[in-house]
Amino acid sequence: MNVMANDLSRLVPGARGFLEREHRLLIGGEWVRSASSETFEVIDPSSGQVLTKVPRGNADDIDRAVKAAHAALNDPAWRDMQPSDRERLMHRFADVIEAHAEELGQMEALDVGMPSLIGQFGEVGNVLATLRYMAGWPTKIHGQTLDIGEALPEKRYFSYTRREPVGVVGAIVPWNVPLMIAMWKIAPALATGCTIVLKPSEVTPLGALRLGELAIEAGIPPGVLNIVTGFGADAGTALVAHPLVDKISFTGSVATGKAINKLATDTMKNVTLELGGKSPVLVLDDANLKKAVPAIARGIFGNTGQVCVAGSRLYVQRGIYEQAVEMLSKQARSLKMGPGLHPESQIGPLVSAQHREKVMGYIKAGLEQGAQAVTGGHAIEGPGYYVEPTIFANPSQESKVVQEEIFGPVITAIPFDDLEHGAALANDSIYGLASYVWGTDIQKIHQIIPRIRAGSVFVNSEPFPHPAMPLGGTKQSGIGKDLGEEALNHYTELKSVMIGLN
Ligand code: NAD
Numbered sequence: 232m233n234v235m236a237n238d239l240s241r242l243v244p245g246a247r248g249f250l251e252r253e254h255r256l257l258i259g260g261e262w263v264r265s266a267s268s269e270t271f272e273v274i275d276p277s278s279g280q281v282l283t284k285v286p287r288g289n290a291d292d293i294d295r296a297v298k299a300a301h302a303a304l305n306d307p308a309w310r311d312m313q314p315s316d317r318e319r320l321m322h323r324f325a326d327v328i329e330a331h332a333e334e335l336g337q338m339e340a341l342d343v344g345m346p347s348l349i350g351q352f353g354e355v356g357n358v359l360a361t362l363r364y365m366a367g368w369p370t371k372i373h374g375q376t377l378d379i380g381e382a383l384p385e386k387r388y389f390s391y392t393r394r395e396p397v398g399v400v401g402a403i404v405p406w407n408v409p410l411m412i413a414m415w416k417i418a419p420a421l422a423t424g425c426t427i428v429l430k431p432s433e434v435t436p437l438g439a440l441r442l443g444e445l446a447i448e449a450g451i452p453p454g455v456l457n458i459v460t461g462f463g464a465d466a467g468t469a470l471v472a473h474p475l476v477d478k479i480s481f482t483g484s485v486a487t488g489k490a491i492n493k494l495a496t497d498t499m500k501n502v503t504l505e506l507g508g509k510s511p512v513l514v515l516d517d518a519n520l521k522k523a524v525p526a527i528a529r530g531i532f533g534n535t536g537q538v539c540v541a542g543s544r545l546y547v548q549r550g551i552y553e554q555a556v557e558m559l560s561k562q563a564r565s566l567k568m569g570p571g572l573h574p575e576s577q578i579g580p581l582v583s584a585q586h587r588e589k590v591m592g593y594i595k596a597g598l599e600q601g602a603q604a605v606t607g608g609h610a611i612e613g614p615g616y617y618v619e620p621t622i623f624a625n626p627s628q629e630s631k632v633v634q635e636e637i638f639g640p641v642i643t644a645i646p647f648d649d650l651e652h653g654a655a656l657a658n659d660s661i662y663g664l665a666s667y668v669w670g671t672d673i674q675k676i677h678q679i680i681p682r683i684r685a686g687s688v689f690v691n692s693e694p695f696p697h698p699a700m701p702l703g704g705t706k707q708s709g710i711g712k713d714l715g716e717e718a719l720n721h722y723t724e725l726k727s728v729m730i731g732l733n
Contacts, residue, residue: 235580235615236278237341237570245334246341249441254285256292256460257443259299260453266291271462273437276344276580277570279614285436288461290469293428296457300399300426301475303454309426314369321366321421324449325359331445332359335438339410340571342435344579344616345534347571357696358414361714364698365418368719372423379729389730394723396424397501398477401470403463403491404439405483406432406582407537407638411696412505413439415713416480417456423722425478428457430470432483434582436460463487474498478722481505482539485636485661485707492710503711503721505539505703507636508664511657512542513647513679515670516550519691520558523669526693527642528562530667532620533693535578536640537586540665540687540694540702544633545644546656552646556624559644560606563620570615580616581639587616590639593632594621602626602643628659636662650675654682663705665694686712 239247254270255262265286272281286292303309312320328335335358336351345354374392382388402416409431420427431439443458459466467487471479471494481491482505495502512527514520530542547555569576581587591610598604607621620640626632633643647653657666666685670676680688686704689695696702701715711721 234569234573235611235613235617236280237275237572239572241572242337243334245331246337249334249338249437250283254283254440254460256286256288256296257440257456257458258292258296259302259457260447265289266295271433273342274583275341276582277615279584279616282341283437285440285460288430288459288466290465292459292461293466293469293473296428296459297399297401297470297473297475299454300428300457303426303452304396304399306452306454309424309452309455312424314372317369317421317424318366320450321362321418324446324451325362325366327445327449328355328362328442329359331441335410335441337572338437338441340579342437343406343409343534343571344582345571346576346579348574349534350571354408354411357411357698361411361414361698362418365422368422368716369424372719372723374725382729385733387732389732391728393726393728394423395726397722397724398425399475400425400427400722401473401476401479402427402429403467403470403479403481403483404429404431406434407534407539409435410438410442412482413442415482419718419722421455423719425722426455428459428470428476430459430461430466433460433462468494471495471500472497477501479503480721482713488709501721503703503713504709505713506707506709507638507662508539508541508704508708509544509634509636509660509662510540510542510665510667510685511544511546511660511683512667513653513657513669514545514547514551514555515668515672515675516548517671518551518669519671520551520555522691524555524558524562527667528559528566530693531642532563532566532578532640535581535618537582537638538694540696542665542667542694543637543642544657544660545642546647546653547644548653549646549648552644556605556622556644559642560622563606563622566620568611568617568619578620578640581618582616584616586638587618590618590637590641593635593637593639594641597623597626597630597632597641600626600630600632602630602632607640628656634660650679650682654679658684661707664708665689667692
């Protein structure tokens with residue numbers, strides 16, 4: 232494909248109109264300028280061109296937003312809203328988003344670089360599924376009654392627990408699937424009656440701002456969802472440090488997660504951390520390679536490898552190793568690289584020049600440490616940030632490309648002998664986010680599932696975040712879960728009530 236930059240004439244009117252507007256921060260239901268009036272540029276990764284500018288929110292803006300969220304938390308309009316009305320409101324929000332799905336998909340194509348149809352049906356599809364799934368919960372959140380009997384001599388009690396909103400949630404999200412991950416925080420917060428200050432990534436802030444406009448259109452009350460665009464070092468840390476923020480829900484890198492966890496301790500916030508991964512893919516010798524290989528390729532090259540649960544370490548049982556690597560190489564070479572707005576693009580550019588430099592640094596390190604690039608290994612010349620899908624065969628298990636998260640279209644392939652060996656290689660990582668097993672022997676599959684230390688195991692499947700299935704990491708991949716009923720526990724506090732009866 233020779234068209235490598237987005238053709239902006241393909242934009243639907245909603246997306247074009249959004250790019251032409253002056254952008255502001257959403258605080259207390261109003262669109263306001265940042266306290267400093269400073270802005271920063273948003274870049275199209277397919278061309279390196281400036282798309283628009285957004286406000287550079289700082290600690291003053293975070294303070295205003297947190298105070299608005301705190302006021303909304305205690306406003307009877309939100310605090311006392313009937314759970315069934317919260318459900319209706321969340322479905323209305325989903326309806327409004329759905330009506331703008333194409334436009335949002337295009338904006339993700341511009342901002343992140345992903346193909347717009349993947350943005351529309353994959354990412355925005357998941358946003359809708361998550362919001363509608365969580366909209367089912369407000370009427371079902373409950374505590375327990377507990378019979379504690381005569382807890383003190385001759386004193387009987389009626390005792391129960393209730394789940395209450397944790398309070399003001401500071402949501403800090405990354406750039407790779409920004410709308411989807413923002414909704415993984417917003418939806419459970421709305422379901423449980425919390426209020427939110429969302430800080431999108433400085434690399435991809437556009438979708439969140441448009442989501443804010445749609446939230447207002449849907450009738451989300453003022454102050455319930457506040458959005459402050461800005462950088463991690465000022466807006467991000469101010470949100471984590473703010474004493475009126477009760478919970479931080481963070482998705483991003485391990486290094487930032489560690490810094491946030493330390494800072495949040497000062498005010499003893501409730502913290503959930505969804506961090507990086509280096510997820511293993513185990514292919515057993517009875518696997519159906521015709522099904523496995525295309526799914527493995529989608530899993531690592533989809534969104535140009537910028538997926539936290541991407542299967543980036545391939546381990547294939549020795550007898551079928553050569554065949555699997557050859558089939559995967561063929562698949563990788565067939566992928567059409569191009570700008571997100573082009574209908575034929577299957578994989579887009581990396582998100583930024585800085586990120587391309589990081590990914591190319593890893594590719595160089597892989598080659599220097601003796602891995603063989605059977606496919607790819609190069610950046611594409613030109614203004615956009617494209618890197619070829621790359622497969623490293625036979626790197627050493629200790630090498631950087633096997634041990635560190637690259638977050639690009641790079642997969643390593645190593646053979647293993649038996650289940651014991653495969654599980655040991657899979658677990659030899661500081662990460663424990665997702666994992667994949669391909670095979671047809673159900674007994675072997677059941678034997679290996681408990682052996683893998685990871686938050687998720689996908690069997691004969693590519694990555695698929697379902698709103699009902701909790702998603703989160705073990706080891707350095709994080710603390711707590713997004714999605715599923717389990718996520719609600721992270722957005723509520725459990726209160727124990729003991730009523731003396733005599
Ligand atoms: P990042 O950690 O650089 O930034 C994430 C967010 O944190 C951004 O909004 C950034 O502005 C903010 N931030 C940065 N420093 C901060 C600080 N000191 N205090 C407060 N906020 C700060 O991550 P990224 O590069 O945007 O995203 C890629 C990473 O995200 C990868 O490691 C990927 O694996 C991870 N990720 C994890 C999941 C998951 O569910 N586990 C999902 C998607 C991405």
